[in-house]
Amino acid sequence: MTDHYCFCDLAPLYALDLLTPEQRLWIEAQIAECPDLAEELAGYEAAVGSMPYTAPPMPMAANLKDRLFDRLGLDPVASSPHSQAQTSPAEPSEPEQFAIRAGELNWKPHRIEGVECALLFLDEVNRMRSMLVTAAAGVVYPLHEHRGVEEIYMLAGDLIIDNRTYLAGDYIRSHPNSIHAPSTNTGCKFLIRSCIDDNYDENSIARSH
Template sequence: MPEHIPDRFFELAPLYALGSLAEGECQWVEAQMEAHPELTAEIVAYQAAIATLPYVVPPQTLPIGLKERVFRQTTGASPPADEEPDVPVSKNFNLSSLKWRPFNASGFEMAKLNLDRDRRELTCFVRAVADGLPYPAHRHGGPEEILMLEGELRIGEMLYGPGDYIRSAAESVHPCAESVTACLFFLKTSVDNELLV
C-alpha cells in the first residue's frame, strides 16, 4: 500500500465494512477509496470476513431464567412472550421482508432463510446489485445448489439465467463468477466453503 494513505483509513475500514460509521466518516472512507482504488480490496476483504462470522460462532445456551432476570432488573417488568416458539413447525418468508447483508464479495448480498448448524448448511437468497460484479472462485465444503431467479450469472464459461439449476458436489471448485446483469438466486450451500483468493 502507498505510504501516503492515512492510518485512520485502516482504523475505520473494519467499521465501514460493518456499516457502523457515522455519515461523515463514511464519506471520508469513500473519498480515500476514490483517491486510491486499491483500497477497495481492503473493504471487500473485511466484508467477506464479516459475512462469515454468524456461521462460525457456536451457538450458546443461556442459563435458565437469565432473560427474565435481566429484563426485570432493567425495566422492572417481565419480558414479553417470545414471538416464535423454540422449535417452529414452519417459517414463511416474503422476499420484500428479508434482511439483506454483505455476502463474500463487494456488491453481493445475502438474505438468510435457514442455518442448519448440525449439517453446516446455509439456505438463503443471494443477489448481485449491479452488472459486472466479480465473485471469487471457491471450494465447496459440502454439496451446493443454486436456482437462478432473476438476471444472468456467468460461472467460468457457463451463462445461467432464470430457471437454471446448478448443483455442485462437495470439494468441487467453482471458478470465478460474474453478474452479467444484476441477478437474484436461491442458494443452499455449506458454511465451510473456502474462498480461493
C-alpha cells in the same frame, strides 16, 4: 457337598443365574468333562430367554399407588413431597411451518462489493445455509472450493460459471471439492444452499491442486 449335586437340578437354576459361585463352577466343570451337557443347558437358557415374552402384558391398575399406600398405612399426599403430580412447563415446540415474508427479508451487504445476501435458514448441525443472493452487473465472485454440495436456483438475470451462462429458472448443482469463480454480466438474483465451510483461501486452493 458336591457329591450331592445333580446336573438336572442345578442346570435350570444356572440358566436363571440363581446358583452360588461354587455351584456355577461345578456346572461348568461338568460341561467341560461332558460337552453333551452343554446342549441340555442351552435348552434351559432358551426357555429362560423366552419367559418374558410368554406372559400377556398386564395393564397397571389406575389405583395401584393408592392401594399400596393404604396397605403400608401411609398418607399418599404427606408421604413424600414428590407424591403429588409434578408438572413442568411445556417446552416450546418448533412450529410445523416457518415463513419469511418478502418484506421481512433481512438483506445485508456481502464482503464482495455489489453483492447482498438474505439468510433464510442456518443449519449448524449439517453445516449448511440457505440464502437469497443478489449481485450487481459486472460482479465477479472470488475463486472458492466447495466443502459440500452447492445448489443454486436462478430467479433473475444471468450467472456465468465455467463459461456457461445460466438464466432465470435454471438449476445448478456443484459437488464437493469443485472450484469456480462465478460472475454476472447484467446482474442476477438467485436462491442458494451451500456449505458454511467453503474455502475462499485462493493460496490454499492453489497449493492443494
